[in-house]
Amino acid sequence: MHELDPAYRPPLSEWADVRRWRKAERERLIAARLATSADARTAMAANIAEGLDAAIGDVSGKMVSLYWPFRGEPDLRGWMETVNERGGRTALPIVVDKGQPLIFRAYRHGDRLDRGVWNIPIPAEGDPVLPDVVISPIVGIDPDNYRLGYGGGFFDRTLASLPRKPLVIGVGYELQRIVTIYPQPHDIPMDMVVTETKAAGPA
Template sequence: MAEDHDDQGPAQYSSPPCFMHELDPEFRAPLSDWTDVRRWRKAERERLIAARLAVSADARAAMSQRIAEGLDAVVGEIAGRMVSLYWPFRGEPDLRPWMASINERGGRTALPVVVEKGQPLIFRAYAPGDRLEKGVWNIPIPAEGDPVLPDIVISPIVGIDPGNYRLGYGGGFFDRTLAAMPFKPLVIGVGYELQRIATIYPQPHDIPMDRIVTEA
């Protein structure tokens, strides 16, 4: 009669099925199921946001300034171009001074607006001093104005992997928006070095950033 091994703990093998966990400290078993990926992303999102918030406000301000300088180097001439930015949220890089400088140099700026869950974002023109109102999560959005199409989209990241795939907040707004645009803008992810991760387990709907700019 066969013995029941269920209550005797894991079976022991003469050699493990995979040695990668011993060779590479960054190794993690691949996730193939979307349910597992979604659960992993949720936990990783919480970990990375907590790490970002643990950095002092002064340090984040200094890193934000370096990110702005890096963006100038990547974007180049700004006059006549429309740049979508964002209002900083939960420790994201604060690029509002850079936003003001774009307008001073002949460029134009916009902010994203959530219209409806499950739908693409729209962009509304915004310059410092324009009237704002509270949007989703109480993040300020332009109170009025027709939608615009940015030439450059600056997107904050929660995490980023070597393929420039972005871990966001999980709503799917960003990928949905890029897929719906009539032309592809230059898409730049911004964040801190501490937000680099080995993979986000990209799915078919994920769209990679064109460039990444951090304080480094």
């Protein structure tokens, strides 16, 4: 079937099989993202930033959580600065411990940073904040906006723990669209996904 239809995915029912499949798919998609030239990724990130403006609207008074780009993810740090310039506030997620939800800490350009998990910069100080909008990079995304991430489960665990649900937007490139992630009961779909070509809610 793979030779007849490249999009074919065998049905998987066991969690162990799904985990193995996700690991292989994760590696494939990250490799494809890293194989895209830096110039192309910069241009796509600019389009994603425009899509986020259209999706969120007025950012004034809103707390928007972004991320520090890692392994070819869209670099939205410039857009993050514009959120602050337009009266919004921005935050970055922090891994507290394995198996625990993330926390969010306010951050704007110039604030002191420490090194977190995988040496990703995190705000060095400040109390946890509650975002109104959470922007999360994707490794893969399916038509129902279920996100394939890095496999730590932090994102779903965090959304399930928040006292109120933020607007959750996945960001990535069109090349990261896949037929399914084989969603499980613990998986939480994005409210919408913004890529370099369009913004969309679940199919």
